[in-house]
Amino acid sequence: MTTQTIRAAILGASGYTGAELVRLLSQHPNVEIVVLTADRRAGEKLETVFPQFGSLDLPDLMSIEQVEWAGVEVDVVFCCLPHGTTQDVIRGLMHKTGHTLIDELVIETRQDYVAEISKPVKVIDLSADFRLENVDTYAEWYGHEHLAPSLQKVAVYGLTELAREQIRAADLVACPGCxxxxxxxxxxxxxxxxxxxxxxxxxxxxxxxxxxxxxxxxxxxxxxxxxxxxxxxxxxxxxxxxxxxxxxxxxxxxxxxxxxxxxxxxxxxxxxxxxxxxxxxxxxxxxxxxxxxxxxxxxxxxxxxxxxxxxxxxxxxxxxxxxxxxxxxxxxxxxxxxxxxxLVKGASGQAVQNMNVMFGLAESTGLGQQPMFP
Known part of the structure; x- marks a missing residue:
């Protein structure tokens, strides 16, 4: 079981699932949040969007385009972006971080980025963009063609209890819908x-x-x-x-x-x-x-x-x-x-659960919160 610090980036931190990830990961003993993006709130502190996080030491919000991946030590990226935008973002992210799981459309230019980072990142997507295995079915239900079909082939549907072994070896996990x-x-x-x-x-x-x-x-x-x-x-x-x-x-x-x-x-x-x-x-x-x-x-x-x-x-x-x-x-x-x-088992909590599996941690690490009632 690893004792390393897992450096996490959250793309789309100003939404509900992004904020829930901050809440959960801020209490996770093995995680340091190193990147937070929110394109419309770039340059602000997260506490200006969610005052409840004012006591945390968090990086400032930035746009995705502003992230210099070559200069960031990051192990896992959580994507909390709107449906229909994530495929292109993840394709570009894996491209820029020297990942071997690259769509054929960009693989020929991949060498420009290989030397920029020491290892590829793990990606956990909370949108619907990689949940449907058949790209034609995706196009039918979401109204546009799939933008990263090669990545879809290796994405693992991340319902933790039913896919642990696949998740353990995965580089890209698609968290199920609620x-x-x-x-x-x-x-x-x-x-x-x-x-x-x-x-x-x-x-x-x-x-x-x-x-x-x-x-x-x-x-x-x-x-x-x-x-x-x-x-x-x-x-x-x-x-x-x-x-x-x-x-x-x-x-x-x-x-x-x-x-x-x-x-x-x-x-x-x-x-x-x-x-x-x-x-x-x-x-x-x-x-x-x-x-x-x-x-x-x-x-x-x-x-x-x-x-x-x-x-x-x-x-x-x-x-x-x-x-x-x-x-x-x-x-x-x-x-x-x-x-x-x-927002927890149906989104951000399940994402953290999957991260724990991917990095060899006890599955419940950072998820010990008991239900609130009343």
């Missing part, structure tokens, strides 16, 4: 065990407003969100194909799920209520037993006693995931409730 994390964790083991019908899965999920990011949007104004709840992205949310990609792997066959997200008037949290049909001879108690046994040794996942269900407030501010299983009144069916904090 809705997919809350949905895949309870469903993948059951599909792998052939206990539920792959073609009969309904995911009804709710998210707090931070899931939409920090940029001003009409749909996340206080008067649009408060005192009500609404569905969005109905039948066409971009997390749908991401969920299906990973569940298809677990099932060993292509599947399509019914997935509907909802925005609820709270800041943080994801709660997914999942309806499944069991295979012949399988009971809801069997599903519970499979999940309990599969996640028994996991530091962040807890399966509640059979018949109990969690609430989003039970994981607030933590990297925990809670899962409950209940027998449906309809014969042969079960209801699974899964909850996470979308």
């Amino acid at each position: 809705y997919p994390t809350s949905s895949i964790l309870p469903l993948a083991p059951l599909l792998a065990a052939r206990q539920i019908e792959p073609g009969d899965i309904v995911i009804d999920a709710k998210s707090g407003a931070t899931g939409a990011g920090r940029s001003p949007k009409e749909g996340t104004l206080f008067t649009e969100v408060s005192t009500g709840i609404h569905a969005y992205g109905v039948a066409n949310h971009r997390h749908g194909p991401e969920i299906e990609q990973e569940l298809s792997k677990a099932a060993g066959e292509d599947l399509v799920v019914a997935f509907t997200p909802h925005l609820v008037p709270m800041n943080r949290g994801i709660l997914a209520t999942i309806y499944v049909k069991m295979m012949d001879g399988v009971t809801a108690e069997d599903l519970h037993d499979t999940l309990s046994a599969g996640y028994e040794s996991e530091p962040f996942i807890r399966v509640l006693p059979f018949g109990q269900v969690p609430a989003s407030r039970h994981v607030l501010g933590s990297n925990h995931a809670l899962i409950g299983v209940v027998a449906d009144r309809r014969s042969g069916r079960a209801i699974i409730v899964s909850t996470i904090d979308n």
Whole structure:
């Protein structure tokens, strides 16, 4: 296990996931934050954006273009940039840091940068830009061609509990989305065990407003969100194909799920209520037993006693995931409730968890925060 100091850069530090990374990494015993970028706030201190960080000794914010990678000792870069921009940034970053995983479009000029830095960096991406393995599927759902197809081939989908060995050897990890994390964790083991019908899965999920990011949007104004709840992205949310990609792997066959997200008037949290049909001879108690046994040794996942269900407030501010299983009144069916904090286990906490795996640290290092309640 390494005792070295891991020097970290956070690209997009003025957003919600960037700020959450600062909160978590500032308490991590093995991490020093050496670069913070926020293009629109370049030249400012992070405490001018988030006063809660005023007691920390942090580098000033700069634009990505201002970072002189050759003069920075950096081991890992966290990308908290908007979807659709990260591929080109990461391609350029790996290019400039002498990485061998370079898109063919820039490989011929790579030698200009090889001598500038002693070793390539690890990259952990919190956007959706490397989550979909099929670049054509990405283009279909995100409206433009993939800008780094060669890097996509080596990107590892970073749902830690299901991909540890791949993450351990990875140079580029794509952290899952918040809705997919809350949905895949309870469903993948059951599909792998052939206990539920792959073609009969309904995911009804709710998210707090931070899931939409920090940029001003009409749909996340206080008067649009408060005192009500609404569905969005109905039948066409971009997390749908991401969920299906990973569940298809677990099932060993292509599947399509019914997935509907909802925005609820709270800041943080994801709660997914999942309806499944069991295979012949399988009971809801069997599903519970499979999940309990599969996640028994996991530091962040807890399966509640059979018949109990969690609430989003039970994981607030933590990297925990809670899962409950209940027998449906309809014969042969079960209801699974899964909850996470979308900014922690659904984003920045999972990113830190993946970093720990990549650098040989205990997985829970820096993530010991217990949920906040009330």
